[in-house]
Amino acid sequence: MKNIKIVSLVACITLVLSLVFLGSCSNDDSASAYSGPPVIESVSPTGYETDGSIKPFEPVTLGYPKMYYVIHGKGFTTATKVTFNDYESYFRPTFVTDTDIVVLIDENTPYANSSNKLKVITQSGTAVFDFVIAPPVPTVSGFNPVNATEGQEVTIKGKYFLNPIVTLAKTKTQEAVPVTVVSSTLEKIVIKVPANADLRTLAVANISGETKAAYAIGSAIFDDVSYYGLDFPSWNNFTYEVNDTAEQGTTYIAKKMDPWGSLQGNWSWYDQLTPFSGLHVAIKAKAPGKLSFVFNGNWDNNPPILDVTTEWKTFYLPWSVLTNTDRVQNITFQNRSATDKGDGVENTFYIDNIGFTLKE
Known part of the structure; x- marks a missing residue:
C-alpha cells in the first residue's frame, strides 16, 4: 500500500x-x-x-x-x-x-x-x-490533577500546543464547553476547570486539528493520592516515589515483589460503575516482566496477565475481561515474572494513574 x-x-x-x-x-x-x-x-x-x-x-x-x-x-x-x-x-x-x-x-x-x-x-x-x-495535530499525554473541581487549575501535558483551544469535548448528549486557558507553552497548558466538568473529557485543538485526553475529569482512583475509598494497607511494604518521572502527576507506587509476590488495594465497597466501561492503569518495571491483574479476589478465574516493560505503559481493562463487575472491592497486582524454565523471579514494579475508563 x-x-x-x-x-x-x-x-x-x-x-x-x-x-x-x-x-x-x-x-x-x-x-x-x-x-x-x-x-x-x-x-x-x-x-x-x-x-x-x-x-x-x-x-x-x-x-x-x-x-x-x-x-x-x-x-x-x-x-x-x-x-x-x-x-x-x-x-x-x-x-x-x-x-x-x-x-x-x-x-x-x-x-x-x-x-x-x-x-x-x-x-x-x-x-x-x-x-x-501548520504544527502537527496536538497530542495529550495526560493532565493533573485528574479529579479537579470547578475553579481549580489543571496542567495538561503533551505536544504541539500552538495557540491552543481547550474545551470539554462534545459528546452524544452534550455540546462542547470552552475552557479558560491560563497559560500555555508548546508542551504544557494550564487551564481553569469550568462548572459541571465532572466525567467530561478535555479536548485540545490547534489550527491542524483536535485531540482528546484518554480519560475524563473525576475518573482517577489513584492520581498522586487515592480516591473512591481506595487504600493500600501498610502491610504491602510499598513506597511512594515522588519525582518528575511519574506517568501522571508527581507521585507513583513502587513495590519490590518476590517471585509471586503482590500488592493489594482495597475498598470498603464501590458500586457506582454505570458511567464506566472498565479500568486503566499505568505500569512499568525495573526489568521486563509480567504482572497479574486480580480483580475482586478472583484468583482462579484467569485474571489478565499484563506484559510490563521498563517504560510506562497504560493498560485498558474493560469489564468484559474481569469478573464480578457489579462493584469494585479490591485489586491485586501479582508478580508473574519468570525465567524460560518457569521459575519465578524478583522484580520491582511501579504503578500510577489507576482510574475508571469512561464509556464512549
Whole structure:
C-alpha cells in the first residue's frame, strides 16, 4: 500500500508538471521576456487527501510539513534554495520551470515563533511570500490533577500546543464547553476547570486539528493520592516515589515483589460503575516482566496477565475481561515474572494513574 501511494503521488506530481510545462511552452515568448528578480504569485498543494482523492489545486497560505506544494510565479529558472520560516526544503531542479517549483516542505520546518515567510532564492534575487507552516495535530499525554473541581487549575501535558483551544469535548448528549486557558507553552497548558466538568473529557485543538485526553475529569482512583475509598494497607511494604518521572502527576507506587509476590488495594465497597466501561492503569518495571491483574479476589478465574516493560505503559481493562463487575472491592497486582524454565523471579514494579475508563 505504501508503494502504491508513492507511485500515485509521483503520478500526481507528473500530471501537475505536465500542466506546468504545457503552460510554459504555450507562452514561451512572455516567459523568455522576463529577466527581473523572482516573484511568487501563489502556492497550491499537490498530492492526495487521506481518503485517496486528489487535493484541489487551489492557492493556499497555510502548509503542512511532509507534503508537496507548487510555488507559482516567475523568474524561477535559476532557483538555488527554497525556505519556509528560514528552514530549507528540498526540491528537484528537474521539477522547476521559470514559472513553477514543486517542493516538499521539510518535516523539521519550525512552526512556532517563526517568520511565516516562504522564500525562493535565485541567482537573480529572492522572492518573499507570506506563508504559515501548520504544527502537527496536538497530542495529550495526560493532565493533573485528574479529579479537579470547578475553579481549580489543571496542567495538561503533551505536544504541539500552538495557540491552543481547550474545551470539554462534545459528546452524544452534550455540546462542547470552552475552557479558560491560563497559560500555555508548546508542551504544557494550564487551564481553569469550568462548572459541571465532572466525567467530561478535555479536548485540545490547534489550527491542524483536535485531540482528546484518554480519560475524563473525576475518573482517577489513584492520581498522586487515592480516591473512591481506595487504600493500600501498610502491610504491602510499598513506597511512594515522588519525582518528575511519574506517568501522571508527581507521585507513583513502587513495590519490590518476590517471585509471586503482590500488592493489594482495597475498598470498603464501590458500586457506582454505570458511567464506566472498565479500568486503566499505568505500569512499568525495573526489568521486563509480567504482572497479574486480580480483580475482586478472583484468583482462579484467569485474571489478565499484563506484559510490563521498563517504560510506562497504560493498560485498558474493560469489564468484559474481569469478573464480578457489579462493584469494585479490591485489586491485586501479582508478580508473574519468570525465567524460560518457569521459575519465578524478583522484580520491582511501579504503578500510577489507576482510574475508571469512561464509556464512549
